[in-house]
Amino acid sequence: MMKSENLYDDSEINLFLSISQATVSIRNKKDLVDFIQEKLKKVFDFSDLAITKFNLEKGIYKVFLEHCDKSNQHPDFNDIAFCEYPINDGLHNTIMDSETTVVLSVRELIQNGMRHFVFLQDAGIREVAGIRLLHKGEVFGTMVLLSEKEGSFSESHRRLIKNISSHVSSAVSNVIANEEIEKKEREQSILLSLSNQMAxxxxxxxxxxxxxxxxxxxxxxxxxxxxxxxxxxxxxxxxxxxxxxxxxxxxxxxxxxxxxxxxxxxxxxxxxxxxxxxxxxxxxxxxxxxxxxxxxxxxxxxxxxxxxxxxxxxxxxxxxxxxxxxxxxxxxxxxxxxxxxxxxxxxxxxxxxxKNASQLKEILSYKEHLENEKSYLLEEVATGHKYSDIIGSGVEMQKVFHLLTQVAFTNSTVLILGETGTGKELIARAIHTSSPRKNNLMVKVNCAALPADLIESELFGHEKGSFTGAVERRIGKFELAHKGTLFLDEIGEMPQKLQMKLLRVIQEREIERVGGKETIKVDVRIIAATNRNLVKEVEEGKFRSDLYYRLNVFPIQLPPLKNRREDIPVLVSHFISKFSKSIGKDVKSISKLAMAELKFYQWPGNVRELEHVIERSILMANECVIKNVFLPNNENFEGHEQSGIGIKTIDENEKQHIINILKSCNGKVFGSNGAAKILGIPHTTLYSKIKKLGITKSEIFK
The missing domain is CATH 3.30.450.40 (GAF domain)
Structure with a gap:
């Protein structure tokens, strides 16, 4: 072991060759530690070694590699040794600025402010020797040797440390470069693996x-x-x-x-x-x-x-x-x-x-909406209601027309009141077609025609599987009427458990499909109609008062036909023109006697009853003038008895009328020449009437 100064002088060339050969093979930190153990500790009397790496941009250093047999015995070693410290600490800046080996006592360093070196003193370290490490002429770190006694590093030792520093610098540079290469390769491998997963x-x-x-x-x-x-x-x-x-x-x-x-x-x-x-x-x-x-x-x-x-x-x-x-x-x-x-x-x-899924969902929803809209419009075309169907010039109807002009161009909720057959739906349609919403649908819901357990699904729609029979998702009338008008006919027939839900929708302007969790915003104008006395219904607890006040924003009371007899001639003329064309008969007018009968009659069924009476009268007429009309319970005119007409109810008249049409069509219900087309109603409605009125095949084909 080389401890004498003379021995160092005599063997320097061999030592340099040995160190030079050893540093060439160093590739990683382990090789560097082995080099320290095998070469340097045999030459110098030190216990610990630390190689630091500078970050000149930030002005800090950090331990890059250590081999500390002595100081690592201190309990605070890990907490202190591997922290970042300023280069300008009295030791490292001195080493960096010196071209030769710097030797300082730990006691002096502590006295000069390096308080974090106290743990070295406590661990028994007394003296340090340091030399700067250079790569391509630039300082990148230091090598510091730590000894347990002062005076360990003589002049020849210092000269030798300086002379071997270039070899150590080269070895450390190689290790740093290799670590960088390995780090980049590892990062590339990670990114490639991650890229495959992310893809x-x-x-x-x-x-x-x-x-x-x-x-x-x-x-x-x-x-x-x-x-x-x-x-x-x-x-x-x-x-x-x-x-x-x-x-x-x-x-x-x-x-x-x-x-x-x-x-x-x-x-x-x-x-x-x-x-x-x-x-x-x-x-x-x-x-x-x-x-x-x-x-x-x-x-x-x-x-x-x-x-x-x-x-x-x-x-x-x-x-x-x-x-x-x-x-x-x-x-x-x-x-x-x-x-x-x-x-x-x-x-x-x-x-x-x-975004693609959302667009596809939107397209499918739009397609579904169009299909529902098409189906609804076809049904509307079949019923054939138009604004021009509102006939009347009398005082009572002029009041109604005035109210229409006041409310049509607003979004206010309208409540139409009136007896059966007074034309509540025509008024609702007139309001819609005169409003800014006219280019969108007016969707009708007959609250009296639907079973109580289906009204909610009909109004709000349902999700697939939400109840037995819900084999697919269906949008409700509120969604169908979005940006348009929803006409709630016979609102007084709505079950009370649904009145609260309807009230919430009117207030919040949002719905949830049956079985769904998604809240759907809707922009719908509400028009409701009823032949009931809702004030009385509220008093009796059959209709919610809060819903009534929500609906009764703008009430329109339609007069019964018996209160507007002056309009009967105009209505009769309109219906004659309408049914003569659809039935294919050349009937153009009505006799004075028949008109007198119509004016005298009380019309419990109002305009709808008058319409049916004129249609039947045209069917039964043998000339171009209606001479006989078929009014139920009218005993004031002997003409009926003389002609053998007899007295019949509205249902009996309707039944006979349908039978006559079916006979003329040879029993054919739907199609271009079917009875439903002639009667101007959907074929499903005609089937319902046949069943309700008890019409049999024997009555049609006898």
């Missing part, structure tokens, strides 16, 4: 799995969050979060997670403005802070890393991660940036897929 991501759940399993392990993360900008480009909201169950179940978290935040909140905008990762020291964040950052502080997060997620120049949002307390952040920041690029690719695919 397979199709939805949020799959992205969550990749980040939760791979990134948490790779970067030693406690939690993460992907925060995206909203469409308004002014706010942002959480898109995907991976946090602990404890945080997820906390009330504070639930209160902040679904909120929208201004993009210029002091956190989000800082990350967006940076091309690299931004590290936030949570304890030192300055108020005011957004709620989510206040939450970080409250939960005592130490650090949060944020990096912008962008495609080309288009900002999507930010990725935030919370590293574990013992995780070293800086060495992986570049890798973190590469990973964020992979996340952006997956995120772009997800957003694109979601």
């Amino acid at each position: 397979m991501v199709k939805n949020k759940d799959e992205l969550f799995e990749v980040i939760d399993n791979r990134l948490k392990e790779l970067f030693s993360l406690k939690s993460f969050g992907i925060i995206l900008m909203n469409e308004d480009r002014k706010t942002h909201r959480a898109f995907l979060l991976g946090v602990s169950d404890e945080i997820q179940n906390s009330t504070d978290f639930k209160n902040i997670v679904h909120k929208d935040y201004d993009i210029n909140d002091g956190i989000f905008n800082k990350v967006l403005a940076s091309d690299s990762a931004v590290i936030f020291d949570i304890e030192n964040l300055q108020e005011p802070l957004p709620l989510y950052a206040q939450f970080w502080k409250k939960k005592k997060f130490q650090k949060i890393i944020g990096i912008a997620l962008r495609v080309a120049d288009n900002d999507l949002g930010c990725l935030f991660v919370q590293p574990k307390e013992d995780f070293e952040i800086n060495p992986v920041l570049n890798l973190f940036k590469g990973v964020s690029s992979q996340v952006v690719i997956a995120l772009s695919n997800i957003i694109s897929n979601e």
Whole structure:
């Protein structure tokens, strides 16, 4: 072992050759430690060695490699030895500025302010010798030898340390370069593996799995969050979060997670403005802070890393991660940036897929809406109601027309009151066709014609499987009438349990399908009609008072036909023209006697009854003038007895009329020459009437 100064002088050339050969083979830190053990400790009397690496830009150094048999016995060794320290500490700046070996006592260093060297003194270290390490003429670190006694490093030792420093510099440079290469290869391998996984991501759940399993392990993360900008480009909201169950179940978290935040909140905008990762020291964040950052502080997060997620120049949002307390952040920041690029690719695919799915859903919904609209319009065409069907010039009808002009161009709810057959639906349609909503549908719901258990589904729609028989999703009348008008006929017949739901829809302007969880906004004007006395119904507890007041915004009372007899001639003329054309008879007028009968009659069925009477009279007429009309319970005119007509009820008249039409069509119900077409009603309605009136085949074909 070379301990005498003369021996060093005599064998320097052999030593240099030996060291030179040894350093050439060094590739990693282990090789470097073995070199120290085998070569340097045989030459110099020291117990510990530390090689440091400088960050000249930041003015700090950190231990790159240590071989400390003595000082690592100190209990605080790990907490002190591997921290970052300023280069200008009295030792390292002295070494960096010197071309020769620097030797200083630990006692002097402590006295000069290097308090973190107290642990070396406590561990028994008394003297240090240091030499700077250079690569291509630039200082990049130091080699420091630590001895347990002062005076360990003579002049020849110092000269020898300087002479071998170039070999050590070369060896350390090789190790650093190899580590960089290995690091980049490892990063490339990670990114390639991650890229393959990200390429397979199709939805949020799959992205969550990749980040939760791979990134948490790779970067030693406690939690993460992907925060995206909203469409308004002014706010942002959480898109995907991976946090602990404890945080997820906390009330504070639930209160902040679904909120929208201004993009210029002091956190989000800082990350967006940076091309690299931004590290936030949570304890030192300055108020005011957004709620989510206040939450970080409250939960005592130490650090949060944020990096912008962008495609080309288009900002999507930010990725935030919370590293574990013992995780070293800086060495992986570049890798973190590469990973964020992979996340952006997956995120772009997800957003694109979601947009495609949303557009497809919208197209299918629009298609469904069009199909429902087409079906509804075909039915409306079959019934053939037009604004011009409202006939009347008398005082009573002029009052009605005046009210129509007052309300038609508004969105106010209208309640139409009147006896059966007074034309409530025609008035509703007149309001709709004169309103700004005229280019959209007026959808009719007859509350009296539907079973109580189907009204809710009819109004609000239902999801597939929501009840027995719901084999597919169906949109309700409220959705069908969106941007248009919903006509609730016979509103007084609505079951009370549904009155509350209807009231809520009118107030909130939103619905939920039966069996569905999604809230759907609707823009619908409500027109309701009834032949009942709703005030009395409210008093008797049969109709909700709050719903009544919601509907009774603009009431229109339709007069019965017996109160507007002056309109009967005009109505008769209209119906003669209408049915003569559809039936195919050349009937043009009515006799004075028949008209007198019509004016004298009390018309319990109002205009609808008059319409049916004229239709039947045309069917029974043998000339171009109606001479006989068929009125039930009219004993005031002997003409009926003389002609053998007899007295019949409205149902009997309707039954006979339908039988006559069916006979003329040879029993054919629907089609271009069918009875339903001639009668001007849907074939389903005709089937219902045949069943209700008890019409048999024998009556048609006898």
